[in-house]
Amino acid sequence: MTFMTAPRTTPADRPPLGLRERKKIKTRQAIRTATYALIEEQGYDATTIEQIADRAEVSPSTVFRYFPAKEDIVVTDEWDPVIMAELRARPQDESWADVLRHVMRTALDLSLAEEPEVMRLRTRLGVEVPAVRARMMESMAVTGRLLREALAERSGLDPDSLELRVFAMSVMGGLMEVSRYWAETGHRDDIRDLVDRALDVLEHGLPSAKP
Amino acid sequence: MTFMTAPRTTPADRPPLGLRERKKIKTRQAIRTATYALIEEQGYDATTIEQIADRAEVSPSTVFRYFPAKEDIVVTDEWDPVIMAELRARPQDESWADVLRHVMRTALDLSLAEEPEVMRLRTRLGVEVPAVRARMMESMAVTGRLLREALAERSGLDPDSLELRVFAMSVMGGLMEVSRYWAETGHRDDIRDLVDRALDVLEHGLPSAKP
DNA sequence: CATCTTTTGACAGTTACTCTCAATTTCATG
DNA sequence: CATGAAATTGAGAGTAACTGTCAAAAGATG
Numbered sequence: 001m002t003f004m005t006a007p008r009t010t011p012a013d014r015p016p017l018g019l020r021e022r023k024k025i026k027t028r029q030a031i032r033t034a035t036y037a038l039i040e041e042q043g044y045d046a047t048t049i050e051q052i053a054d055r056a057e058v059s060p061s062t063v064f065r066y067f068p069a070k071e072d073i074v075v076t077d078e079w080d081p082v083i084m085a086e087l088r089a090r091p092q093d094e095s096w097a098d099v100l101r102h103v104m105r106t107a108l109d110l111s112l113a114e115e116p117e118v119m120r121l122r123t124r125l126g127v128e129v130p131a132v133r134a135r136m137m138e139s140m141a142v143t144g145r146l147l148r149e150a151l152a153e154r155s156g157l158d159p160d161s162l163e164l165r166v167f168a169m170s171v172m173g174g175l176m177e178v179s180r181y182w183a184e185t186g187h188r189d190d191i192r193d194l195v196d197r198a199l200d201v202l203e204h205g206l207p208s209a210k211p
Numbered sequence: 212m213t214f215m216t217a218p219r220t221t222p223a224d225r226p227p228l229g230l231r232e233r234k235k236i237k238t239r240q241a242i243r244t245a246t247y248a249l250i251e252e253q254g255y256d257a258t259t260i261e262q263i264a265d266r267a268e269v270s271p272s273t274v275f276r277y278f279p280a281k282e283d284i285v286v287t288d289e290w291d292p293v294i295m296a297e298l299r300a301r302p303q304d305e306s307w308a309d310v311l312r313h314v315m316r317t318a319l320d321l322s323l324a325e326e327p328e329v330m331r332l333r334t335r336l337g338v339e340v341p342a343v344r345a346r347m348m349e350s351m352a353v354t355g356r357l358l359r360e361a362l363a364e365r366s367g368l369d370p371d372s373l374e375l376r377v378f379a380m381s382v383m384g385g386l387m388e389v390s391r392y393w394a395e396t397g398h399r400d401d402i403r404d405l406v407d408r409a410l411d412v413l414e415h416g417l418p419s420a421k422p
Numbered sequence: 423c424a425t426c427t428t429t430t431g432a433c434a435g436t437t438a439c440t441c442t443c444a445a446t447t448t449c450a451t452g
Numbered sequence: 453c454a455t456g457a458a459a460t461t462g463a464g465a466g467t468a469a470c471t472g473t474c475a476a477a478a479g480a481t482g
Binding site for chain 1: 341342344345348349362366368373374375376377378379380381382383384385387388389391392405408409412413416417418419
Binding site: 020023024060062 | 428429430431432433
């Protein structure tokens with residue numbers, strides 16, 4: 001679910017956090033902030049790691065140490081644990097579509113409340129920059145595996161069966177397309193509505209338009 | 212549908228084919244052949260463009276001229292027109308799932324008959340090499356757009372509607388997972404059976420496993 | 423404060439890819 | 453078949469994203 005922005009660590013998380021750890025978080029954030037700014041100014045391709053390093057006041061080596069690839073600076077995703085917990089927390093008799101509706105709603109509400117601009121930038125880059133899009137799809141596949149686990153627990157199906165794998169990936173593919181649609185239409189709609197509509201399609205199939 | 216191998220141009224295609232054109236086709240094929248061989252010998256990452264150029268007896272410049280990126284040498288896809296024609300040729304009252312069943316069956320039969328080894332190599336690389344996988348997903352998205360067009364014609368729905376977009380991409384996501392599953396399980400199963408099972412899931416949802 | 427560990431930056435090297443230009447090859451025409 | 457136009461190729465220079473190594477700096481620890 002890489003098109004969402006990163007969830008803030010809860011305030012009462014771990015008070016005793018060493019200076020080392022705090023600095024690492026700061027550096028990470030500095031690199032991200034520098035990257036976002038530079039991309040807004042010059043575009044993705046024109047922004048080099050060196051420029052990012054300069055603005056974030058670290059060395060290029062450090063940038064690579066924090067993010068294995070340039071796209072990762074934009075796309076990094078810390079949502080999976082949150083989503084997974086939420087998935088398991090839903091009542092057992094709820095349909096998978098309703099479960100997803102709730103989970104996605106929760107995640108999107110948080111994401112939109114925290115950093116709506118970054119979320120928009122990310123989805124836009126997902127459309128415009130192939131490398132970013134590729135990274136998003138990778139991350140989507142990972143989330144798909146988690147979804148599979150959760151669905152396996154609920155349904156009693158083998159998580160490694162073709163059926164469950166296909167199903168989970170088809171759901172993720174559909175949700176991915178929502179992100180793309182949202183960005184391509186200039187973030188006109190409320191993405192939460194789009195997700196709801198997508199889940200309707202995934203649950204019931206295409207509405208018949210003939211009549 | 213990038214995991215299939217390229218369809219041969221039909222014999223009675225275009226007899227008057229200039230020397231220029233014939234040479235281009237030869238060069239293209241030489242580069243591909245060299246690449247496949249080198250990858251089998253040393254793996255994808257260890258194979259450089261320079262080595263490919265050497266073995267294909269062209270200059271590195273030429274390799275880049277024929278294939279914009281290294282992955283493209285492996286993944287290039289000429290199936291879309293074939294698939295599209297087949298899609299339109301199916302009877303109007305056939306369900307989308309049956310249409311896809313036929314189209315995929317046809318394409319896979321051809322592909323398996325022509326170059327089964329290349330198809331296996333491709334899918335394997337799709338699992339092992341992120342860049343190849345990314346390129347495959349791109350190509351999948353393109354095919355998804357074609358599928359959308361075809362479905363729009365059949366259903367009367369707007370091809371640009373969120374609903375149709377989501378639906379088409381969810382189908383493609385599911386099919387993509389088939390390719391992955393096939394490769395990850397060591398090409399044990401007949402991929403045509405896997406595709407059939409996937410389409411069942413996409414058409415009817417998950418089978419209930421409880422009873 | 424001394425030492426042990428982690429993090430950082432400098433540097434060198436590789437490779438995919440881009441661009442430009444001149445040489446070569448194919449094609450069309452008189 | 454000669455010739456000029458057009459397409460194709462190869463050589464070379466340049467860029468930028470990575471990788472790996474090593475010594476210096478900074479934080480943790482007793």
